[in-house]
Amino acid sequence: MYSWSMSSALNFSDVQSYMLEQLPERPDELSAMEQQARETGFPIIGPVAGNMCYQIARMIGARKVFEMGSGYGYSTAWFARAVHENGGGTVHHVVWDAELSNKARVHLRRLGYAEIVQYHVAEAVKTLGSTPGPFDLIFNDIDKAAYPEALSVIEQRLRPGGMLIVDNMFLGGGIFESSDRSASTAGVRELTSRINASQDWIGSIVPIRDGLLLAYRAP
Numbered sequence: 322m323y324s325w326s327m328s329s330a331l332n333f334s335d336v337q338s339y340m341l342e343q344l345p346e347r348p349d350e351l352s353a354m355e356q357q358a359r360e361t362g363f364p365i366i367g368p369v370a371g372n373m374c375y376q377i378a379r380m381i382g383a384r385k386v387f388e389m390g391s392g393y394g395y396s397t398a399w400f401a402r403a404v405h406e407n408g409g410g411t412v413h414h415v416v417w418d419a420e421l422s423n424k425a426r427v428h429l430r431r432l433g434y435a436e437i438v439q440y441h442v443a444e445a446v447k448t449l450g451s452t453p454g455p456f457d458l459i460f461n462d463i464d465k466a467a468y469p470e471a472l473s474v475i476e477q478r479l480r481p482g483g484m485l486i487v488d489n490m491f492l493g494g495g496i497f498e499s500s501d502r503s504a505s506t507a508g509v510r511e512l513t514s515r516i517n518a519s520q521d522w523i524g525s526i527v528p529i530r531d532g533l534l535l536a537y538r539a540p
């Protein structure tokens with residue numbers, strides 16, 4: 322008979338590979354963006370986390386999405402797909418690097434999402450603060466030291482019943498090192514404890530890749 326215990330010690334990379342194998346096929350453009358990330362070492366969220374973002378955005382019927390720290394548009398593509406299938410709306414793509422923003426425009430146009438995505442070449446926390454909400458879903462993938470500052474603005478912009486998704490909750494393992502006092506680790510720790518301590522949030526960390534926080538803004 323099947324039984325599970327902590328001592329079964331599943332191998333983390335086996336779990337990640339298995340989840341990847343189970344994904345449905347993706348459009349060629351998305352696969353090309355994944356290939357680009359492998360070649361350049363650019364830290365995209367990857368297909369398993371992307372699919373989870375897409376699933377959540379579809380589940381809550383998200384039509385207004387704000388993405389913080391968008392890179393060349395890989396995570397944006399998953400949100401844009403959901404918004405398109407939810408009947409249309411807007412995904413804000415925000416990155417402070419113009420070259421990445423321009424690359425994203427090309428990829429997202431090829432994917433057919435030109436009408437959905439709005440581009441900002443700017444600092445993400447300030448941009449969220451100056452963009453009228455409320456948003457159905459906010460995704461945060463900026464510099465980790467800025468996660469606490471971002472949360473305060475997110476709380477003003479996310480609608481009750483909306484979802485916050487945050488990447489890199491494990492910080493490549495740094496989060497498990499109690500002696501790690503870096504600004505990034507402090508940022509992730511503060512975000513985690515604020516979400517867990519607040520009755521306004523119902524949060525879970527999902528062990529996909531580098532840890533994805535899924536936090537529901539309780540209505």
Ligand SMILES: C[S@@+](CC[C@H](N)C(=O)[O-])C[C@H]1O[C@@H](n2cnc3c(N)ncnc32)[C@H](O)[C@@H]1O
Pocket residue numbers: 364365366367389390391392393394395396397415416417418421443444445446462463464467
């Ligand atoms: C981890 S990458 C984004 C990957 C993207 N979410 C994806 O999965 O395709 C983060 C990007 O956001 C930029 N960034 C970091 N902090 C930022 C901030 N506060 N405002 C704007 N861009 C920021 C970084 O320079 C980098 O290009």
